[in-house]
Amino acid sequence: xxxxxxxxxxxxxxxxxxxGAGVGATAGLAASAGEAAAAPARTxxxxxxxxxxxxxxxxxxxxxCKQENNVPVVGPDDEHVGAQIxxxxxxxxxxxxxxxxxxxxxxPCQHCADAPCVKVCPVGATxxxxxxxxxxxxxxxxxxxxCMVACPYGRRSFNWxxxxxxxxxxxxxxxxxxxxxxGVVEKCTFCYQRVRRVRERAALEGREIEDExxxxxxxxxxxxxxxxxxxxxxxDPESRVSELARDPRRFQLLDYLGTDPSVxxxxxxxx
Amino acid sequence: MSASxxxxxxxxxxxRGLGLVCAFGLAGACATPAAAPPQPLPFDxxxxxxxxxxxxxxxxxxxxxxxxxxxxAGLPALSxxxxxxxxxxxxxxxSEEARVRELAAxxxxxxxxxxxxxxGHVYFSHGAHVARAGMACAECHGEVTTWTEPPTVPLRHLxxxxxxxxxxRARGAPTDCVTCHQ
Numbered sequence: 001x002x003x004x005x006x007x008x009x010x011x012x013x014x015x016x017x018x019x020g021a022g023v024g025a026t027a028g029l030a031a032s033a034g035e036a037a038a039a040p041a042r043t044x045x046x047x048x049x050x051x052x053x054x055x056x057x058x059x060x061x062x063x064x065c066k067q068e069n070n071v072p073v074v075g076p077d078d079e080h081v082g083a084q085i086x087x088x089x090x091x092x093x094x095x096x097x098x099x100x101x102x103x104x105x106x107x108p109c110q111h112c113a114d115a116p117c118v119k120v121c122p123v124g125a126t127x128x129x130x131x132x133x134x135x136x137x138x139x140x141x142x143x144x145x146x147c148m149v150a151c152p153y154g155r156r157s158f159n160w161x162x163x164x165x166x167x168x169x170x171x172x173x174x175x176x177x178x179x180x181x182x183g184v185v186e187k188c189t190f191c192y193q194r195v196r197r198v199r200e201r202a203a204l205e206g207r208e209i210e211d212e213x214x215x216x217x218x219x220x221x222x223x224x225x226x227x228x229x230x231x232x233x234x235x236d237p238e239s240r241v242s243e244l245a246r247d248p249r250r251f252q253l254l255d256y257l258g259t260d261p262s263v264x265x266x267x268x269x270x271x
Numbered sequence: 272m273s274a275s276x277x278x279x280x281x282x283x284x285x286x287r288g289l290g291l292v293c294a295f296g297l298a299g300a301c302a303t304p305a306a307a308p309p310q311p312l313p314f315d316x317x318x319x320x321x322x323x324x325x326x327x328x329x330x331x332x333x334x335x336x337x338x339x340x341x342x343x344a345g346l347p348a349l350s351x352x353x354x355x356x357x358x359x360x361x362x363x364x365x366s367e368e369a370r371v372r373e374l375a376a377x378x379x380x381x382x383x384x385x386x387x388x389x390x391g392h393v394y395f396s397h398g399a400h401v402a403r404a405g406m407a408c409a410e411c412h413g414e415v416t417t418w419t420e421p422p423t424v425p426l427r428h429l430x431x432x433x434x435x436x437x438x439x440r441a442r443g444a445p446t447d448c449v450t451c452h453q
Contacts, residue, residue: 129447137448139392178392178453192449193394200396203403204340 045132047234047262049244054228064223072163085157087188109155109188110261117147143183156187191218211239307423308384320416331408340398346383387425394453
């Protein structure tokens with residue numbers, strides 16, 4: 001399956017490195033090459049587990065996301081024609097029986113390991129960073145919207161016009177996130193500004209980032225009253241998020257596409 | 272946030288973007304030196320850099336307290352000035368010092384005017400550079416300790432991406448876009 005591609009690529013890279021070491025014929029060379037390649041202590045893969053058994057569909061996460069990331073509210077007219085800006089919304093589903101309870105799931109960017117949006121961006125405005133986050137550099141985006149067509153999850157939004165923030169709204173903007181202008185595509189960043197802050201704090205204190213301090217790091221996870229959203233490092237088998245991701249209830253959205261999302265859902269068992 | 276919006280074709284949107292780029296480019300090229308902003312005090316960096324306190328020389332971080340570990344270096348509050356200038360310093364006492372005490376008596380907070388600002392899409396942490404990378408203030412800020420008055424024009428080399436990247440590449444610091452862009 002193509003979802004395995006990155007791993008295969010990594011394997012080839014390791015093989016290539018060991019061949020190089022064989023030519024160098026010194027273990028010391030291999031060690032120094034390894035150190036040079038692994039400038040960050042280890043490769044992280046930030047990910048999220050959303051437990052639908054815990055989720056009550058209260059939508060706190062969607063409000064927190066808008067507040068944290070200066071996501072504009074467009075109003076009913078534009079919403080009606082599908083021009084809303086959505087980083088995280090609830091994917092509503094039909095109830096299983098007529099008249100049954102509503103079903104749904106919080107639906108952020110899936111941060112695919114093999115992201116289709118990254119492949120089509122003609123200007124490199126969107127890319128996978130080395131911690132597995134699909135990033136978007138607002139100022140580099142030319143607004144071609146190829147990525148919106150390529151994204152199988154529809155988790156990208158286009159600013160049809162530059163949002164206007166009036167009066168006190170300006171004071172309510174989060175200074176850690178730049179506001180986007182018209183003609184730019186925007187998306188969920190896993191609240192990278194918060195990740196950056198935690199990383200810096202850890203570095204200043206001379207330690208690694210601890211799992212406890214990132215579990216509820218993104219605004220959606222922080223706001224979730226049921227602790228249904230857990231964030232963390234999927235590459236660390238000890239982390240809470242990895243532990244939850246091994247749950248038999250796990251599934252990934254549209255997993256047959258081989259995009260290997262970093263957002264893992266746990267199926268709703270409760271009726 | 273807007274009252275009325277019309278969908279804009281991608282071509283038009285891109286045109287707008289290019290227009291903006293041109294406008295900013297021209298504005299940058301034709302910018303005339305701005306008049307000195309009305310700072311509340313004619314602060315003399317050079318004079319203060321020579322001051323010796325009981326526990327050593329007066330460093331940058333005495334007044335710019337966040338420069339070592341914080342994101343923003345910060346500009347000092349009047350209370351910071353008063354921690355020395357409550358009692359007259361120097362002989363004869365300067366008119367600037369009289370102004371400090373006058374401001375303190377009036378109860379008006381000191382409002383420095385920051386002339387160099389990072390754009391909103393840039394994240395810069397002083398702590399990451401000073402405490403983590405062990406850089407000295409002068410490596411970016413240059414000869415601040417020779418200034419006899421506050422800066423009047425933005426220090427462009429401090430907000431130039433080329434300068435940031437050159438140093439990041441030379442020292443093997445991360446060059447991932449989101450290290451510095453938000």
